[in-house]
Amino acid sequence: MASPPENTFSGLLRRRSLLMGTAVLGATGAFGTAGCAKIPTGDTLARLKSQRTVRLGIAGEAPYGFIDQNGEFTGEAVELAKVIFKRLGVGGVQPVATDFSSLIPGLNSQQFDVVSAGMYINKERCDQVIFADPEYQMLDSFIVLKGNPKGLRSYQDVVRTKAKFATGTGYAEIDYAISAGVPEKEIVILQDPVAGLNAVESGRVDVFAGTALTGRGVVRKSRKAEATEPFAPVVDGEKKIDGGGFAFRPTDTELRDAFNTEIHAMKKSGELFRILRPFGFTESEMTTLTAKELCA
Template sequence: MSRQDAGRGRSPLDRRGFLTRSALLGAAALTPAFVTACSRTEAGTGAPKGDADLLAKLRKQGFVRVGFAGEAPYGFRDGDALAGEAPTLHREIFTALGVRELRPTLTEFGTLIPGLLADRFDLVSAGMAITPERCAKVLFSEPEFISPTALMVREGNPKGLSDFASCVARGATVGVLTAAVEASYAKAAGVPDGSVKTLAKQQDGLDALLAGRIDAFALTGVSLRWLSRTNRGAAVQVGAPFVPVVDGVKQFSAGGAVFRLGATGLRDAFDRELARITGDPARYVRLVGRYGFTEREVPPRSLRTADLCAA
């Protein structure tokens, strides 16, 4: 899903930007706990020690811990089962890698990366958008899907909205998900900050639209199509997808799996299996077509994570 980091939370120490000598002495008094915490991570990466051999560990234990955010159609619970585009692809890939089970942890989208870095899970399985800001903190797989942006509007599209430029021209209020890239796309197009409303969940966007609190709900087209499908009869419609432009660069909303910075071996093995799936569009659609993904969402081979991270 095309999500972006929420604003960086700053602790009191972060705000001060330095530690006083007395604070450092106080920390030294906690040496056993402090040293234990530090010894669990690889120097310079923040990655838990042993990430270099993570795939071997996962094979031995028989499961991989995945974080997801409960957002259809990317990663969500369907009864007792973990469902959606990302878990379905990731289950296929990890089965090929010799890891039989995905063990899920549900969390808010904005806490997926912090949870990964805190070793609460081994990868993020939530259709997360690949952005330079995130690439500075974590490793992404190669793209597992692309999904251009779309607008959901009230039935009949009373304001004639088709993209962010039309929202600016007509003074429309645009709803976006908390921590979502659509907020930055709207800003780049000139939508005033006061006309962008953040919402916690997809359903909140549809409800706000029907209540007249927003004029359009911006999200990836595949997400909005799924939302409309699961709210049959709601007086809304989804417009044609469009590709936002930020600083002259087209934003295709490519998403992938997310790993800690030290987990390069696991990420590379994952990418090899992913390439076998995205290189076979028919197989791709067989796996995730039930969630609204089509051959249009298969990422082109020319779209590489390295380029998206450097954009």
């Protein structure tokens, strides 16, 4: 997605299944799959400099890491990785496409060097990997029919109105809904926000929950649906703001720290926002949160 605002989310997100397990020539090298040979252990940063290539675990999902309509390997996390790893002395990047749920297992089994998928940082994941500080923070939003006839602006509203609720596979929004009191057995799980939009437009569900970024992107050309104003989910009485970042193996602290040094400099200079902005991010989604805060 070289110029994301010019493309539709439907075209991009539908490429997720196409990307899985398929060898495709990308902008910087051939795509691998999660079944490739394992990467040698050792000083990862030194090895990457020697190899001049870093392998990135991606989930084939816009706007984080995917193939655009021109067949180019791109995404906010991908473009950020290209810049930072070049400054670390690693000029080439090679994507390794896998299902989102396989990203952390694939990283820890050395099928790639780093997860570059805009992954939310939370305690459960922090028990398995180490994160760089987040490149963005994110609130939630609902996809609803135009005019929001049921007045759905929070998970509590979903419970109050007994609205038919849907969200995506593996989404954090599943836990937020359950925490608010939505019965787990009543949650409809759909493939992605495009499927969610279609379900809302057809009346199969009343609401599809996702991030504010994907919500406003997917409804851009819809005549029937809209995205609600962004909001922070309330969990155990506290507002929850998520942040997404790069994940590394627990032994790769040197690589993570070098990456952090670069991302902090880019935040300070404004370069980070300039990279993320074409993918639909706003200034309100830039963040000073740290991985340590989010892991706690």
